[in-house]
Each structure stands twice: as structure tokens, then as C-alpha cells.
Amino acid sequence: MDSYQEHYLIEATELISNLENALLVLEKTPDDKSQVEEVFRIMHTLKGGAGMFGFQKIEELTHYLENIYDLIRDNKLATTAQILDVTLSTVDHLTALLYDAECKEEINKENHARIKNEIDIIVKAIGITEATAERTHSQKEVVSNASALYHIVFKPNKEIFANGTNPLFIVEDLLALGDGRAFARTTRIPPFDKINPEKCFVYWDLLIFTGTPVEEIKDVFIFIEDQCEIAVNKVCAFNIFENNQIDLKLFENPKTFNSYLVEIASRAPKKKTEDHINKKSELSGNTGVVASTDDDLDMGNPKERIKNISSIRVASDKLDDLMNLVSELVTTQAGLSLYSEQNPDRRLEVFSENIEKLTRQLRDTAFSMTLIPINHLFQRFKRLVRDVSLQLNKEIDLVIKGGETELDKTIIEALADPLMHILRNSLDHGLEHEDERISAGKNKTGTVTISAYYSGANVHIQIKDDGKGIDQEKIRAKAIEKGLIGKHDKLNKAEILDLIFAPGLSTAAQITDVSGRGVGMDVVRKNVTNLRGEILVDSEVGKGSVVEIILPLTLSIIDGLLVQLEHTKYVIPLEVVEKCHELNAGELQENINQLVTLDGKQVPFLDLREAFDADKNTAPELTQIIVVHKNHKRVGICVDTIIGEYQAVLKPVGKYYRNQEFISGATILGDGTIALVLDTNKIIEQSIGQKIVAL
């Protein structure tokens, strides 16, 4: 059962989030019956599983809710804000109960009691008494019953086949209850030319000696009670079949059946011990059903009919394993390619090329499997926006676009916090209050749009609001005050706006619950940078702001540019490379303020030779300068030689190297040596940072 329970956990988490979304939609369209139906349906599925897999508390709560929504569905109750609020807080609590099924933790206990109480209030107001009353699982008490002979008339409707019922099975079930005989009655069968083979004309008289009480005998008919005539009458207290002197022929004839039965019943029974009789009836009761089902258990060839289900669920561990194996394969394949290059052999070359092609395809396929739609994340924001808009008393519309855009699941998980933060900022600081909006001539409802789309090997995520925008002057003043920039620094708009990501800068006049103290945009940038992504902001006063996050599709394998410095090889992520230039080494050395003019523009540069303390005597005459860009900024990185493109499997560097400035990881090359992956983001930040201070 445990593995099912696990599955239920995953499923229930999904159901709960679906339920939450359905409720939010319902809140907007409270009269939409199909939405009520949807809410009800999800609750119901949740409840069904909860009961099956041992989540009694969830079953209990969803049961109460279901009752309420059942009334709404039947138009006996309107969807009120109160009901929705209680439902939503119940939904939150359900998530907690998934991990604390018994409701043992103090906080959950409190919540449970509170929610039950809230539901109670609603229920009392609408006057259903049944809703929160403790449900008792009806369990019929088995009353021990003295054995008796019963006469059962079982007359199925002629249409009974249409329900998939085989009346013979019922007869069999009845006979299995004890010692008995069945007599088929054929009087209803019409002449042959009138027979309809799809109708049932036969009925039965049965005589059964059993210890089963009448109620349980009737249970046999439970599925078909309204599709047949049934009569169960007690005849006498002894087993007539024990007496060999009965004439079955007289029972077989419907005309003599009744009179003969009366006659037999009036005979005194021979003395027999009750025990013996009971034992016998029990025995036949147990074996009656099983005997005829042997062929069901016959393990023949499993029937070959597998229908493709559009998706399957795979444990994320397995996907991670797969990705690791693919990474290993990519590395090994690089080794093979290198070997084949060094040892010219026609056939080896063909193999090597094919394997390279297959590896690439396998890599892409495996990647696509780890991608999940970003909607998983976006849907959560709906709830956030609802709660925040209530809290701030602002009317807010959340528009979601491109939710189907797929990203690596680890990236999506890591994005939750930063996006949440940006969103809160937009809601709190970006969007104005209603009166402010109206006087500015705007729609009184503020709109926040979250959109995602692909661009090359990147995914762009935008959070856009139509609020008051970011006041550049305010930021500038603040930054000067905090000493982030000098008084006379000339910054363009993008640079000023970019300062909101600087540590310790907050422009909010008021600190609120919703978006906190304004610390955090720097943390947001850090989180995004850790994902090898970049974050940009643009804003126009009075019109609104947009924050854009640009992320790589995946984290584990990148296309890189392999370069060399002395004897060490480095990888620069290809996506940040703008252009490569070749310069005389002398030109750089004479340069004092670390700026080089390329294509008519001044670009700050970093000489890796200098940074890594390389031996000056080994410097080549020509130096390669690779221009990389990030966040509107460009920096040149100087190396000795450019080797070429390389598919790099990223491996983290050991913990002793975590705090250094330039390296974000390592990769194994085809010949088994190691190349370090340059962290261009940090390099850019550093060089530019120094520039600003230097100015």
C-alpha cells in the first residue's frame, strides 16, 4: 500500500493545486455552475483517494466541503465570499495534512479545529445538520441467526440482461448460502417464433436451508433489487433435504410446488444436532462461489493490448540518473572523437561520427524530459495575487501568458522565490491604489502580466505591471546617499534602473508586510545569476515597470567556447560570447585604464594572464580577446588561443574553490584533462564594478 500512498501524495498535491485554481476562477465567476461542478469533482477525487490511502482527516474535511458544494450545485446555496475563504483555508490545511495525516502537530491540530469550526458555522447557517456530524461507517452487525428453510421466489425483469447481469449468478449465490435447490420456471417463455434472445423469460423458485438472516439473503439482490420481483419467506426451522424421503419432482412442477412445500413443512423433523447443520451450511457457503471461478485464475498469455497513455510519471531521481549517464556519455564520446581524429581510420571515423550524432540526439531528448511547463509555477501566483490584493485593498488582474513554456525543473524550483519577490514588489510598490489610478486616468484595476517565451537557447520571463513606474531620480539620490555611486557619476537610464539590484537599496517610503523591507532585489539577482541567468529592469514613470529574467534552458550541459591560456584550457559559455578579436599583445600592456577600443567602442577588458598570474615570458605575440556580454554590459576577456566550440558537461568545483571569483565549474575534455568554466557574470560584475569606483 505504501507505494500507492506515495502516488496519492503526488496526485493529491496536484489535485490541491488544481482545486485552488478552480476556486480562484470560481471566485471571479461565482454563478458559473460548470465551475462549481469542477470544484466539486476535484474535491471528490481528492476525497476518494484520501479514504483509500489512509488520510482520514482529509477525507473528513473534503466530505464536509463536498456537502456544501453539493448544495451550491443544486442551487440551494450561493457561492459567498465566506464560503470561498473557508474553502481556500481548508485547501491550505489539506496540504499540511498530506504530510501529517494523523494531524499530530500542534499547529495542524489548531488549524484543524479552527477550520472545522468555520465550516460548522457555515453549515449551521444553512441548516444542514448532517454535514459535520461524525460519520459512522455503517457496518451491519452480524446477528447470529438460527438456521431455517426459506422459500425464495426470484423473478427477474425481462430486461435484466441489459444491465449486464446474469441471473444464473444470483441463483448460484443464493444456493451458496446453504443447503438448497433451485427450480427453474419456464412458463413465461413464449413460443419459439416470439422468443427474443435478449430478454430473460425464466424465473426461479428456490428452497434454501441456511443460517443467513433474511436481510443478508436480500443482499444477494443488492445490485438488481429494482429489476426483479423477490419474495423471501421462512418455511420451517429444519432442513427438509436432510430427509431423503422428499420427492423433488413435486417441487419441480410449479403446480404442485406450494402444496407439497406446506406438506413437507408440517412434517416433524428428525433429530439432528444444530451444530452439524450449521457447520455444513457454512462450508457450502464458502466453497460455492470459488468453485466456478477457476478459469478466471488461469494464467494464460497476458493479453496484448497496450494503449498508449499520453504521459507517464517517472521519479525525478531516475531522470537525474539519466541526465548523469547522458553527461558521462557525452564526455566519453568526446574522448572517442579525439581518438578517432588522432588515429585516422575510415571505419572508426564513421562509428565515431554516428555516435556523436546519436549522443547529441539522446542528450536533447533526455533534456526535454527534464523540462516542465512553467505554468506549474505561474499557477501558484494566482493565489498570491488574490491574497495580496485583499490585503492591500487593490483590485488586481493577473494575466499569465506562455505558461506552456518549458524549463528545467530544477530551474523552475529555484525560480519560485525570486519571481515571488518581484511579483510582490509589483503588487505592493508598482501598482497604485484605486483613487490614485483613477486620478491618473488609468483603469481602476491594476494589471500584472507574467509571460514566458523562448528565445534561442534561453527562456525569457517577464513580469510587467501598469503601475506608477520607478522614479529614476529617487534611485539616483538613494544610491548617492548609500555611497553606491558618486555625486557626479553620469549614468544612463538602464544603469540607474539597474541600481535597484544593488545591495541595501530600498526606495519604498513605507515598509509593508507584503514586500518586506526592500532588501532582496540583490538577492533576487544573485539567485538568478546562480542559475546562469540575467535579470533586467525597465520602467517608465506613470506607465509601469517590467522586470525580465533571461535563463538558460538547462543547467547541466552547455555549449561553450574552448580557449587556452598557457597550458590550461577554459570554457566560456557560448551564449554570452559576442565577438572574438585578435590584437597585438603590446596594445593591451600599454593600456593603463583597462579599456580597449574594439569596433570603435571602448570596452573594459580583463587579461586572464594577469589575473591568473601567468608567466609573462610565455605570452604570445597575438592575443585573443573575446567580448562577452551580460545585462547590457560588455567585457573583453584576453586569452592566448581559441580552440573552438565544445559541448561541456558542467561539474561543480570542490568546496574549497567555491568562494573564488572566476570559475563556475569544470568539465572533462575528450583527452581526460580538465577545463575550467569561466564565470563570465562575475567577471563582468567585477570589471565593471572596478570601473565605477575608478571613475
Added chain:
Amino acid sequence: MNKTILIADDSESIRQLVSATLESSGYSVLVSVDGEDALTYLDGSIIDLVITDLNMPKLDGIGVVKGIREKEQYKFIPVLMLTTESQASKKEAAKKAGATGWIVKPFVEDKLLAVVKKVLR
């Protein structure tokens, strides 16, 4: 020849539980995720029993029963409904549509097998 049972349920965990239980007793199981999906299986292949959830998206259990009864080949096959206690009224509707019987959720695996055996002997 082991019997083939088509199950329809939108809850994955229930689907798995039911199919694993049935398979462990030697039945062949076909799985569908909602009512519409279930009806796509009625394409001429042999199905001995259908077990369907009542509450499903797209097409509910009652719709499934109706769909089955409309087809000449499947007119008389047994259809069991998986219901919860709270849906007594729907039970009637399902029966009217032609359901053979029902299994009440939550159910024990043995009970399920007993009922299945009963209708399939």
C-alpha cells in the same frame, strides 16, 4: 484465457491500486483516464468487465455506462461503478443507465476481487 477488465478512473493512484489488485489475480487490465478515454476502448476488442469511477472529467461514469449499452457488442457486459457513500442518488441514475453493480469507496482489495469474481465467473 484470462479475462480483460477495463477500468476508468481519473485518479492515478486509484487506477494503480485497482489495476495492480486485478493484475495480481491474473486479470488483464486496460486503463483509461476518463469517460471519453474509456469509450475509445470499445473498438471490437474483447472486454469482459468494465469498472468505472462515477466522477470523472469529460464524461462521467453514467455516460460511460450509457455509451457501453449503446454498442451492440458490449450491450450485455457487466459494468461496475466505483462510488463513494455520498453519492446514493447517483447510484440510482447509474443503475437506470444500465450499471450492473457498484463498489463503494473506500474499498478493501479483497472485496473488490470478490465482487469482480462474482460478476465474471
